[in-house]
Amino acid sequence: MTGRVAGKVALVTGAAMGLGAETARRLAREGAAVMLTDLADAEADAVLREIRTEGGRADYRHQDVSLESDWETVIAATREAFGALHILVNNAGVAGGPLPLMTHSLEDWRRILSVNLDGVFLGMRHAGALIAESGGGSVINLSSILGKVGLPEAAAYCASKGGVLMLTKAAALEWAPLGIRVNSVHPGFIDTPMVANSVTLGPDGNEKRSLLVAAHALGRFGVPREIADAILFLASDESSFMTGAEMVVDGGYTAH
Ligand SMILES: NC(=O)c1ccc[n+]([C@@H]2O[C@H](COP(=O)([O-])OP(=O)(O)OC[C@H]3O[C@@H](n4cnc5c(N)ncnc54)[C@H](O)[C@@H]3O)[C@@H](O)[C@H]2O)c1
Numbered sequence: 001m002t003g004r005v006a007g008k009v010a011l012v013t014g015a016a017m018g019l020g021a022e023t024a025r026r027l028a029r030e031g032a033a034v035m036l037t038d039l040a041d042a043e044a045d046a047v048l049r050e051i052r053t054e055g056g057r058a059d060y061r062h063q064d065v066s067l068e069s070d071w072e073t074v075i076a077a078t079r080e081a082f083g084a085l086h087i088l089v090n091n092a093g094v095a096g097g098p099l100p101l102m103t104h105s106l107e108d109w110r111r112i113l114s115v116n117l118d119g120v121f122l123g124m125r126h127a128g129a130l131i132a133e134s135g136g137g138s139v140i141n142l143s144s145i146l147g148k149v150g151l152p153e154a155a156a157y158c159a160s161k162g163g164v165l166m167l168t169k170a171a172a173l174e175w176a177p178l179g180i181r182v183n184s185v186h187p188g189f190i191d192t193p194m195v196a197n198s199v200t201l202g203p204d205g206n207e208k209r210s211l212l213v214a215a216h217a218l219g220r221f222g223v224p225r226e227i228a229d230a231i232l233f234l235a236s237d238e239s240s241f242m243t244g245a246e247m248v249v250d251g252g253y254t255a256h
């Protein structure tokens with residue numbers, strides 16, 4: 001078996017589209033067996049077929065990352081299908097659209113926090129024992145540039161992603177003795193369904209997009225492959241001395 005993560009087992013949440021789908025494909029091409037999970041069964045099934053057609057080992061389970069019972073099922077299914085777990089990519093997330101603070105409902109706040117932050121906590125909480133049992137591994141938590149700098153009308157999203165950053169560091173310290181590395185990834189704006197749905201829709205969509213593009217020093221949004229490459233590096237032994245780190249992949253958005 002060859003590849004940068006050959007012989008490893010990975011679990012990728014939110015793998016039906018966007019960054020999660022590209023990460024699942026990338027890890028499978030580099031030799032990992034991949035458990036994909038998502039809410040969107042049809043889209044995930046298409047990614048699963050693609051991976052299998054290319055000769056990759058993969059499986060899929062329906063999962064809401066904010067539900068503890070779904071995590072129990074998914075970890076049991078991963079153990080049954082592949083017998084181990086070395087790489088956990090806590091990728092599933094929601095943006096929520098523009099939500100001005102003064103009219104932001106508590107319901108919206110809780111919905112965003114439950115997927116973006118509770119989901120990452122539950123993922124580590126339930127996958128940790130299997131990763132430790134498998135001899136250690138690498139956890140990659142998807143934060144954002146918006147876990148490091150603010151954006152108006154995105155209070156819940158920013159709070160959730162800032163939470164992921166610090167949750168990652170605490171876990172990294174706690175799990176270093178177990179051989180489990182934990183790092184966060186902070187993408188700039190990347191062309192995925194999330195960005196298409198939250199940034200470019202609406203009457204001023206193009207104007208908003210142009211302003212956001214200009215905030216990236218490289219003068220463009222990223223593409224999913226550029227984040228999947230960073231995740232692959234953190235998943236592989238090439239990053240063996242990295243834990244508790246913030247990997248910023250943002251075309252220079254946070255450089256100023
Ligand atoms: N695209 C960007 O510009 C960008 C930038 C920074 C961070 N991120 C983060 O990267 C991750 C992936 O983003 P994306 O752009 O690919 O998003 P996306 O919306 O394109 O895809 C997200 C996937 O997660 C799934 N999902 C949503 N809620 C879920 C739940 N409760 N349980 C399980 N699956 C669920 C969706 O069905 C979808 O397949 C998210 O955590 C996001 O916050 C994205």
